Amino acid sequence: MLGLLNLLYHHLDWRGVALFVPAAFILAHLVPYFLDPHGLRKYPGPFFAKFSDVWLGWVCKNGHRSEVVHEMHKKYGPFVRLAPNHLSIAEPDALGIVYAHGNGALKSEFYDAFVSIRRGIFNTRDRNEHSRKRKIISHIFSQKSVVEFEPQIRLYVKMFIHQWDRLYDLALKGESGSDGEGWKGEGGRLWLDCLPWANYLAFDIVGDLAFGAPFGMIAAARDLAVVPKDQKQAMESYGNSKTSVEVVEIPAVKILNGRGEFSMSMGVLPPSWRPYVRHLPWYNQGQKDVKTLAGIAIMAVAKRLGTPTDGIDLLSKLQGGRDCDGNPMGREELTAEALTLLIAGSDTTSNSTCAIIYYLAQNRRVQTKLQTELDEQLGAEDELVANGQQVKRLPYLDACINEGLRLHSTSALGLPRIVPEGGLTITDEHFSEGTVLSVPSYSIHRDKRIWGDDFEDYRPERWFERDQADIQKTFNPFSIGPRACVGRNLAFLELQLIIASIMRRFDIVLASSDQKLETREGFLRKPLACKVGIKRRE
Template sequence: MAILQALTQLDFTSWLLLVPALAVAAHVALWLADPHGIRSYPGPLLAHFSDLWLGYIAAQGHRSEVVHDLHKKHGKFVRIAPNHLSISDPDALQVVYGHGTGTLKADFYDAFVSIQRGLFNTRSRSEHARKRKIVSHIFSQKSVLEFEPHVRLYIKQLIQQWDRLCEAGARGESGDDGEGGWRGRSGRVWLDCLPWYNYLAFDIIGDLAFGAPFGMITAARDAAPVALNHKQAMASYGKEKTDVQYLSAVEVINNRGTFSASLGVLPPWMRPLAKMLPWYSQGQEAVKQLAGIAVAAVAQRLTTPTDRVDLLGKLQEGRDDDGNLMGKEELTAEALTQLIAGSDTTSNSSCAITYFLAKYPDTQRKLQQELDEALGSDDEAVPTFDQVKRLTYLQAVIDEALRIHSTSGIGLPRVVPEGGLTVCGRTFPAGTVLSVPTYTIHRDAEVWGKDTEEFRPERWFEQDKNAVQKTYNPFSFGPRSCVGRNLASMELLIILASILRRYDFVLEDPDKPFETVEGFLRKPVECVVGIKRRNL
């Protein structure tokens, strides 16, 4: 009682001093108690006491690189938060993420929920199994082949745009089609290829997920309709037109990813406080806007029914073990998951691969020789998946680019289940958070050789296949791995085969590093290249 009375008599200034002091004392007490037995592991000093260190690093946009440097300094185990250990060992992948180990997604994923939990951010094992059962058949190899004509259609539209710009560039003309514009010089058209790959990826996934493209390629502009009132739009699905505004879809996805990835590493009790800060409040707006893109697109599709084969149609037909269909909110949440997973990832990867091929002209010529020999005199602008799926050097180029530039580079956090877990000879109690950073294991010199930072597709014909198989992790691993892997692989094979057979690329500045920024995904900042038509 005496303590309570003393507290009630404190003035405002005293409270301002007392609250931080109590917070520091609580963090120190937790460090001394060491409930998960990880106090002895090395890492940044602040990370031993508070999640704020990782929150700050995530918000700066280079988490993977920072954690990688820590592993180079400290070794296999690095403490990156009071209850989070990063493990840079390929052997840890199967234990931390594999089938039958019982690990669960950490509360990090709560920061990615908007409409309702989807396949990506649900943490319940039973709910995830239910959702995956409904969704997984949609991305079987057989189902994916049904989407191929839609994929090829939009690649052809991109080629038509680039052919037009190449002709104008060869005449020395310049213009403002696309973000950043374009200019003709030295017989080439010079442009930032990243926006164009964004247009392509969004039009493809818009068509597949919602039955209609966003129209970005033909408009040469990044704009997507966003529902102004989510509840009203979902209530009127299939009945009336939805009120929308047009926003940059790429900017919305980027802002949402940065916000959620930095908010998710903070403890749940701290998140409401963080959301009061201006930077986080802007991120919350991006979360709502991104959900609004899905709501508007689903509303448009359901207002104009069709019998065409696409992702949304298959989701509408999907049933769980009890024979239940998805409700409106769940359907929209899963469509949103497909929008995110199928847009940013494809465009980022296509841009990175183009950069590396432009940087290494000998590799580009070797790939073009394989494409010329395989496709022969076929003058079709866009080859079929069947024509390119067995091209070994093309696959090696894609694999090598995704090794160096995995769109997901961070260590995805998993919670140790009851009974504990032994990883790389160390046992951790229930509740400990573990992760394996893809960015770092993709640079493991024991697996990939000493030249891990060099783009060299030939290594894929030289390395130990077993070591590579257990280390290469661009689509994650285990029961929570990327369900759309087959679709992503098909898209990249056809996109790269089409583009590289038709065009020759050079970098505007070969010495300029490939700059990236990281939210949840690692994204290129730009890639300015000179393009000209090849003589086939």
């Protein structure tokens, strides 16, 4: 065998190979461009995006996809070619066509990069399988079910406020936290980064709601979760309280961020490239994050099923769900869906909470107006944390939340869909079967035809002034259609309770008047930090 390899090595024309490989690579990208099977050559876009997926992959890896795509739309117009077979459409009317019920469009191969334990409701691409999963899961997030979860949400919001109260009292005494804690007292305020605290709150809420127990982040005031050292062993001992599983602590939020960036960057690359790209150092670390995050779900599910409880949580509701044939979810599928709930229920809420606090701290007029509404409607009631009935009568609170979700859509990118048989027509442009289309939320949330000339400003009043029909067809924080976020009722209730309770209790300012909300985007667009000064209101 070794002799044969030596023979090949000495007789191959390596100069020919050196010329053939790049020539084949170039032809593989040029031929589809000139053949133009989907009729996309007429649409403008970045030069390299016309020939290769590499341009979009590079943009995603750098963490600012939504902003870059938005700049491309400002430069080229509403139709921008992001890849050889991917067109971004920044038109509000496109939203209801690309993602509509009954149009037959399917999720693209992009979603394959998000599969971990097995396909869940988020990343399954088969329409029948998605319908089966949605039937089991959707009832969990009905308005009636969401009301049942309110006590747990309020419990952790209360713990959160108690922690800020405790630190505020220490700050007034002149104390400061250690370097790792990062808080201090100065000028009669407690100064801290509210992003980690938003993460602690969101993770503890979803931990209790999904698995019947919090991660303990609020109490510990740090990013932590436990995962099994051996995931296979943990899965095999699933639900067996007599089997001991060795565990380790990990920084869950950091792992979650790494997983999002990896899956996003991998998802925009051709499937044939992925087995090779994943061996590059940055992508290799991302794979570890994917596995570690799955371990959190495996551990939490095993722990929860090993200690049965009469409490209400999402896992018990998932166990009780049945598809059209009366079948429940299997063990592995249950864990995969639990992982989806963990990711969707933590990162989105924490990102949005942090962004809304930032905008309220930046806009003192808006903060004062919101606090006036809170004082007038809730002032005579002694509860530290608002409840569901109270927040229903706070229209300005809803406007403040919606305006924050508009400017900081945590899911800001255009989710890719494959045009079905028969094609789709959008604003007189026809797209053939197999074309990949997306509508970027970041861009349509900045369409001045809908939102006005001051679309970059945080101004909740626009929600009472603008045409509601235009707003409803353009506002897209949770997506629309059959693939829309099933947990949007729960997510919005969380934000109502969190923002109402925090802003009623504290006056909040930014660390500096020119402070920007710096972000980085994996699958979700996440703030990097938000330094604020808080003062307890009398």
